[in-house]
Amino acid sequence: MNRRTLLATAALGLGLAFGSSASAQGMDKVKACFIYVGPIGDLGWTYQHHQGALAVQEEFGDKVEIAYQENVPEGADAERVLTQMALSGCNIIFTTSFGYMDPTNNVAAKFPDIKFEHSTGYKREHPNVSTYNARFYEGRAVQGHIAGKMTKTNKIGYIGSFPIPEVVMGINSYYLHAKKVNPDVQLSVVWAFTWFDPAKEADSAKALIDQGVDVIAAHTDSTAPLAEAAKTNGTVIGFGQASDMADYKPSPRVASIIDNWNPYYIKRVGALLDGTYEQIDSWAGIPEGEVEIGEITDAVPADVKAEAEAMRDAIAAGTYHPFTGPINKQDGTEWLADGAVAPDGDLLGMNFFVEGITGDIPK
Amino acid sequence: MLRLEKRPSPSRFWQGATPILAVVLTMIAGGLMFAALGKNPFEAIRTIFWDPLFHPQFASYSRPQLLVKAGPLILIAIGLSLGFRAGIWNIGAEGQYIMGALFGAGVGLAFYPADLWFIFPLMVIAGAFGGWIWAMIPAILKTKFNTNEILVSLLMVYIAQNFLSSMSLGLLRNPEGGGFPGSRNLSQYPAASNPELIAGTGMHWGVIAAFMAVIAAYILLQRHILGFHIKLAGQAPRAARYAGVNPTGLVLLCMGISGALAGLAGLFEVSGPAGQISIDFNVGYGFTAIIVAFLGRLNPIGILLAGLLMALTYIGGELAQFMLGLPAAAIQAFQGMLLFFLLAVDLLSNYRIRLAHKKEAI
Numbered sequence: 001m002n003r004r005t006l007l008a009t010a011a012l013g014l015g016l017a018f019g020s021s022a023s024a025q026g027m028d029k030v031k032a033c034f035i036y037v038g039p040i041g042d043l044g045w046t047y048q049h050h051q052g053a054l055a056v057q058e059e060f061g062d063k064v065e066i067a068y069q070e071n072v073p074e075g076a077d078a079e080r081v082l083t084q085m086a087l088s089g090c091n092i093i094f095t096t097s098f099g100y101m102d103p104t105n106n107v108a109a110k111f112p113d114i115k116f117e118h119s120t121g122y123k124r125e126h127p128n129v130s131t132y133n134a135r136f137y138e139g140r141a142v143q144g145h146i147a148g149k150m151t152k153t154n155k156i157g158y159i160g161s162f163p164i165p166e167v168v169m170g171i172n173s174y175y176l177h178a179k180k181v182n183p184d185v186q187l188s189v190v191w192a193f194t195w196f197d198p199a200k201e202a203d204s205a206k207a208l209i210d211q212g213v214d215v216i217a218a219h220t221d222s223t224a225p226l227a228e229a230a231k232t233n234g235t236v237i238g239f240g241q242a243s244d245m246a247d248y249k250p251s252p253r254v255a256s257i258i259d260n261w262n263p264y265y266i267k268r269v270g271a272l273l274d275g276t277y278e279q280i281d282s283w284a285g286i287p288e289g290e291v292e293i294g295e296i297t298d299a300v301p302a303d304v305k306a307e308a309e310a311m312r313d314a315i316a317a318g319t320y321h322p323f324t325g326p327i328n329k330q331d332g333t334e335w336l337a338d339g340a341v342a343p344d345g346d347l348l349g350m351n352f353f354v355e356g357i358t359g360d361i362p363k
Numbered sequence: 364m365l366r367l368e369k370r371p372s373p374s375r376f377w378q379g380a381t382p383i384l385a386v387v388l389t390m391i392a393g394g395l396m397f398a399a400l401g402k403n404p405f406e407a408i409r410t411i412f413w414d415p416l417f418h419p420q421f422a423s424y425s426r427p428q429l430l431v432k433a434g435p436l437i438l439i440a441i442g443l444s445l446g447f448r449a450g451i452w453n454i455g456a457e458g459q460y461i462m463g464a465l466f467g468a469g470v471g472l473a474f475y476p477a478d479l480w481f482i483f484p485l486m487v488i489a490g491a492f493g494g495w496i497w498a499m500i501p502a503i504l505k506t507k508f509n510t511n512e513i514l515v516s517l518l519m520v521y522i523a524q525n526f527l528s529s530m531s532l533g534l535l536r537n538p539e540g541g542g543f544p545g546s547r548n549l550s551q552y553p554a555a556s557n558p559e560l561i562a563g564t565g566m567h568w569g570v571i572a573a574f575m576a577v578i579a580a581y582i583l584l585q586r587h588i589l590g591f592h593i594k595l596a597g598q599a600p601r602a603a604r605y606a607g608v609n610p611t612g613l614v615l616l617c618m619g620i621s622g623a624l625a626g627l628a629g630l631f632e633v634s635g636p637a638g639q640i641s642i643d644f645n646v647g648y649g650f651t652a653i654i655v656a657f658l659g660r661l662n663p664i665g666i667l668l669a670g671l672l673m674a675l676t677y678i679g680g681e682l683a684q685f686m687l688g689l690p691a692a693a694i695q696a697f698q699g700m701l702l703f704f705l706l707a708v709d710l711l712s713n714y715r716i717r718l719a720h721k722k723e724a725i
Binding site: 088122362 | 420421424425428431432528529532533543544548632636637638639641642643644646678681682684685686688690691692
């Protein structure tokens, strides 16, 4: 290599370094802000996000300042709160509910230098908007297996929050895996139309129990469904949702899905600090540790527990996908051929029940 | 011992002074609560009442937002105040607000993507109609079957909420939304949108409508025979009947006006700040407006000020949560205190507090 090419290479390298540093310069201190749909004490969805925020604080100490706002309604109010956050000097804002999708994108347009991270949505209208979600359906598969084995009435229930793809795929995964181990199983779905409303959630659980359901999974954020199940003297069991809900161990809470946002939040804020931040669409699950299965208690027979843990480990190892064909849609038409694995696109837009589920998705 | 003595007529001085006294008492009690939560009470009060108006960083944004938040509150409260004055209790403005938004947005979306000048005016009419028709249900049930309009109008809210869910999942769902609930965003459809009229002011048609409603209600109550009838029916129902007031007509009229105004508020909200029909589109304006109406003493000017004050506690409350880490529940308790003290000190306008003499006690 002669001197001239060496210089040219150096210049090129320098140019590249400068070129990328314009968009990805590290920061000395990051203000990370979080907007929550429920209270941080819901012991479910919002609680777990807040645990993530605290983990970020712990990880980076003085280099990070955390600010948050809880109980923000989805819609016009969210847009105002986000704008105020942006004005107050947040560098990265995590918007942790589906309904913040349009407000997040609207505010992101006005503050191109601030990073926005929207949870569970699909709109990334601006380069500073990233989205992230977790593959909760992987955990639902494990729950479905336990439900199918544990039900005595052959009736299992699911409290749906809103009929959006994320919830529909959870229902389908839960049902498919219950059905696999118990062909007689019937699924009842109740729609609560809320993320967090303990009274409504308790009513939904009651309605299911009145129908003879003895295993309840919930897609809402509070512990109310478990509290209802606890009143039945052990005849009805359920699962911790979003967080471990360990207070209800060993029964009615026999297992749980834990949303562990800590690694993602630490990764993203860390990337902003060291200058490697880029727009992404993240969808991690059990393999990455973003979805965890909480302890399966002794209320579950040892063999069922072993099977459930084997399924979890197979998902973690990447050898099993909860949506593996043959699977038909509710109307009997084929969705996945034998051995086919559901493409992510199908899952993200899922608006149909699988074959065997009775009842309709609200329209 | 203290003794209460009924005033022959409510004190004009205290009627004006009690809202201010209530705000001061709320600040004191709220300050104590914030202190108990380990926050500096002066900083908290300043963040709630001062920063949204004058903070160098936020004020330029939050001042206009005050109008955005106060607009629907004032519009609904003005309508409610007419009925409340006449002793007609429409508690279901929240439902009328939803139906106004649904009717208005429905008309707008039916024309999508046409770009015609009359779409927005038509939506305004449809919005008012939606709220009006929803209020007519309890009104007609009351006049025909003598049902209780408080209960019926309140229960109609829950029906409206279910309509809202059904519409955002079905008929009005955005066909390009990937199966997610919620309509198209009207703010991205110029012919049907209710934008900020002058950038940076927060002024949209809903705020203008609220101001117009304040003026119209003021003239109605001060200068018009109808306003006299409304006041008379509330203060002396039997006298009103002798004076030729038709109670049936008054119920239909007051419910109708309050419903139509709530419907308009919903329409302006859905086409402007909210942007779309979604399952949780309503955030309680219809209920908060009841507080605003009473905080403003059912007086149009009072309601205007009360609406702005309420908006201030919302926006300031958000700032306090965010800047000082106050829990959301503390802010709600703070707003609740405001109504509590208002009702409590109301006593002063109707009663005198006297020191009881021993002689009288015997």
